Amino acid sequence: MSSNDPLVIAGREFGSRLLTGTGKYDTFETMRDALTASGSEIVTVAVRRIDLDARDDDITTFLPENVLLLPNTSGCETADEAVQTARLARAGGLPDWVKLEVIPDPRYLLPDPVETLRAAATLVEDGFTVLPYVLPDPVLQKKLEEVGCATVMPLAAPIGSGRGLKLRDTIRIMVEQAEVPLVVDAGLGAPSHASEAMELGADAVLVNTAIARAGDPVAMARAFRLAVEAGRTAFHAGVMEEGVQAAASSPLTGAVHES
Amino acid sequence: MRPSVSLNGREQAVEDGETVAGLLERLGLGARYALVERNGEPVERASYPEVRLEDGDRLVVARPVAGG
Numbered sequence: 578m579s580s581n582d583p584l585v586i587a588g589r590e591f592g593s594r595l596l597t598g599t600g601k602y603d604t605f606e607t608m609r610d611a612l613t614a615s616g617s618e619i620v621t622v623a624v625r626r627i628d629l630d631a632r633d634d635d636i637t638t639f640l641p642e643n644v645l646l647l648p649n650t651s652g653c654e655t656a657d658e659a660v661q662t663a664r665l666a667r668a669g670g671l672p673d674w675v676k677l678e679v680i681p682d683p684r685y686l687l688p689d690p691v692e693t694l695r696a697a698a699t700l701v702e703d704g705f706t707v708l709p710y711v712l713p714d715p716v717l718q719k720k721l722e723e724v725g726c727a728t729v730m731p732l733a734a735p736i737g738s739g740r741g742l743k744l745r746d747t748i749r750i751m752v753e754q755a756e757v758p759l760v761v762d763a764g765l766g767a768p769s770h771a772s773e774a775m776e777l778g779a780d781a782v783l784v785n786t787a788i789a790r791a792g793d794p795v796a797m798a799r800a801f802r803l804a805v806e807a808g809r810t811a812f813h814a815g816v817m818e819e820g821v822q823a824a825a826s827s828p829l830t831g832a833v834h835e836s
Numbered sequence: 837m838r839p840s841v842s843l844n845g846r847e848q849a850v851e852d853g854e855t856v857a858g859l860l861e862r863l864g865l866g867a868r869y870a871l872v873e874r875n876g877e878p879v880e881r882a883s884y885p886e887v888r889l890e891d892g893d894r895l896v897v898a899r900p901v902a903g904g
Contacts, residue, residue: 598904608902623903624871626844626896629863636900637869651903661873665898668878669871736904763904785904 582813584781586758587674587706587727589645591618594775595805596647596760597798598785605639607794613641615788615798620644621676623651624666647708649676654689656696663700675700676730677709686736690717694724701725710762713747715754722756729755730762730783733774737786739766742773752778768797768804775808776816839891850889857884860897871898 583590597617602608612620620640640646648666650659656679663675677700679692693709694717700707706727711717713731721729731748734740741764742748751759758780765771771782784801791797840849843859850859856879860866872879873896879887889895 599902600904602902605902621904622900624898625901626898627865627870629844629846632864635869636902646900648900649903661876661878665871665873665878665896666900668880669898670869670881671871671900783904 582809584758586708591645592616593618593802593805594781594809595771595802596621596762596781596783597788598783599636599640600785601789602794605634605636608789609639609641611788611794611798612644613798614795614802615784616802618644619647621647621649621783621785622671624648624662624671625652645674646672647674647676648672649710650678650696651680653679654681655679656692656699659692659696660699660703663705664703667705673704674706674708674727677707688712688732690714693717694720697721697726698724708760713744713751715747715750718751718755718759726757728758728760728780730760732763733761733770734764734766736763738764739787740764741766741770742777745773745777748774748779749777755780768800771801772804772808772811775805776811778812781805839889841889841891841893841895843895844897848895854889855885856887856889856895859889859895860884865897869899871900872896873898 584594593616595615595617596619597615598621648671650662653659653662659679667673679689680686681689688710697707697709701724708728709721709726710730718729734743760781761774761779762783765784766787774782788794788797838849840847856872860870875894
């Protein structure tokens with residue numbers, strides 16, 4: 578199977594397994610160029626009140642063509658707030674896909690599993706395609722699948738921390754039992770982290786800060802694109818088992834100056 | 837007295853019979869990707885030109901912004 582096997586979410590095919598966020602770029606122009614270089618086909622945005630005293634640019638005019646805009650519910654601390662935000666976005670013309678985030682904790686930005694599950698059930702019932710952001714938790718994953726979520730998106734490490742796959746073994750369990758695409762979201766700091774998640778069998782990754790805050794975001798976007806493709810190719814190729822002892826790669830007999 | 841609404845928490849005078857679309861246009865928000873909630877309920881984009889504002893309405897106007 579090629580590295581380019583499509584990612585299928587809720588019956589819709591995507592050529593790229595790298596989802597990207599639009600936050601933290603210095604300018605919208607840099608963001609647009611980085612998103613293009615990433616090859617990403619799913620791009621997240623937040624929803625906020627318009628500041629009536631400031632006339633900032635409309636971010637949607639800076640997004641590459643043909644990407645799926647994925648509104649998130651960041652800023653929501655309860656299920657009810659998240660449901661309300663998703664409904665507002667859909668009514669106003671954004672897609673009926675939602676990256677569901679319910680985060681009451683401002684320090685570590687860890688999602689609330691109980692409220693997330695509650696909001697997910699309501700939104701699926703209401704016709705949304707729901708992509709919930711969660712702590713790595715195989716039990717919660719099953720419950721989210723049961724209520725009809727389109728993906729499950731466990732964090733690698735806290736948002737913006739760049740620490741990589743901190744709960745690798747738990748995410749491995751989630752990969753093994755996943756019935757909908759597993760997207761590793763948040764905490765990936767380097768392309769090698771993204772590769773590691775893909776080698777493990779994650780279906781996709783979502784990256785924002787690591788690209789937006791890089792010295793050269795456009796080059797870093799390309800690096801993540803390549804890393805995701807490399808990781809996916811390696812997953813299909815079959816990563817070797819780890820061993821404790823050495824296993825020689827060269828013959829152990831017939832050395833030229835054998836004693 | 838001219839009717840007024842609460843717009844993102846601020847008092848905003850509106851014209852008699854003014855629609856959501858009309859108000860957005862007047863505030864220079866017409867071309868923007870404005871998302872509108874009226875009295876706690878989301879307003880469908882297609883009905884912005886039809887929904888007439890009433891004195892005391894509570895409006896929230898939001899838009900997509902950069903985020904992860």
